[in-house]
Amino acid sequence: MLDGDPCSIVDVEFVKPGKGQAFTRVKVKNLSTGRVWERTFKSGESLESADVMDTEMQYLYNDGEFWHFMDPNSFEQAQADQNAVGDAAQWLKEQDTCVVTMYNGSPLSVTPPNHVVLEIVDTDPGVRGDTAQGGNKPATLNTGAVVKVPLFLEIGDIVKVDTRTAEYLGRAKD
């Protein structure tokens, strides 16, 4: 815990002047805000540990205010708010397994699976026989995400997307 927020350590450097007090310089990521910053401590200083845990959970549904997840082993449910879900909202598909970071028993952040298979619900019509030509067009997927796809794809086509880069990876059969 640092300044009231749970943080994870990204890098550590041991600083020891030849004679004298040793220090430890750490780079930390604030798990609430995502911000990466640095702090130096005296070596041997204690910090409060944060009750943070990553759990694999299944996405169930969204009730308009919360996104509901279930731990497939314990069947326990958790609800994540807008803040916790963040950008992941546009990739969540029912039944998909996500990583939910729990802090003090509540969802702190949600990480969608690396790849997701979604359906195109809106896009400009493609031109038949356009498979060879390069270029792409925006397509809205059933979760609301907008992704650039090749020109030959139509409404109703199923596509696979990389959630980390929002890149179209290929067609898929659902």
Next chain:
Amino acid sequence: MKYIAERARLYRQIRDFFAARHVLEVDVPTVGRTAALDPNLEALQVVSGKQTYYLQTSPEYFHKRLLSAGYGSIYSLTRAYRQGEQGRLHNPEFAILEWYQVGFTMQDLIDETLSLLDGIKPDLSITQNSYAELFEEHLGINPHQVSTAEVNHLVEKHTSYRGELSLDSALELLFSQAVEPRLPTGIQVVTHYPSGQAAMARRIEDACGYSVALRFEIYLEGVELANGYEELTDPDEQRNRFEQ
């Protein structure tokens, strides 16, 4: 393989250097019944039977016994051990070269160290400054005169440490985080440390009347390579320091 061969060559160079100068190589224990009296050093412990022994954090105490017994100028190329020192530039077990020259002044010792380094890596540019000069240049303060409050303010400005530090800890952290990265390329010799960072060195009054220690350090490309002193030989003062 290349590094192993280079290390062997380095060891040979060091031994030739001291042999030519008639400095005697001595083999001192790395395990002892006591540990060094430095609040910032922690010794590793070993247990043999019912007795706890300490791995030596440096050969210093054994060397000083030999010096007191009249062995003259001596050196050891050996291992030292420290608890809690691990990082890019630190390992709990490390090789240390420690030597003593009877009758040398601090500058004599600096010159000798530079000579040793020159034999190993010639043609490096060499800069020598006092501790105060470097603080003036890079942080605009006189480290012998600055208040604890002011130096803590600089710690907040130049480092990511948050909290109150003692004057010497603050100066040490500032030196490491704000001065070291700005040292010129090549070799940098730093002399005349504040008295509070003097350990067992002789203290004198400098030209401005500040109490400074005859202690120096040698940096190469911002990495601390060596630490040296003109040693305290007054037994009463030594007792005082131990008691402190």
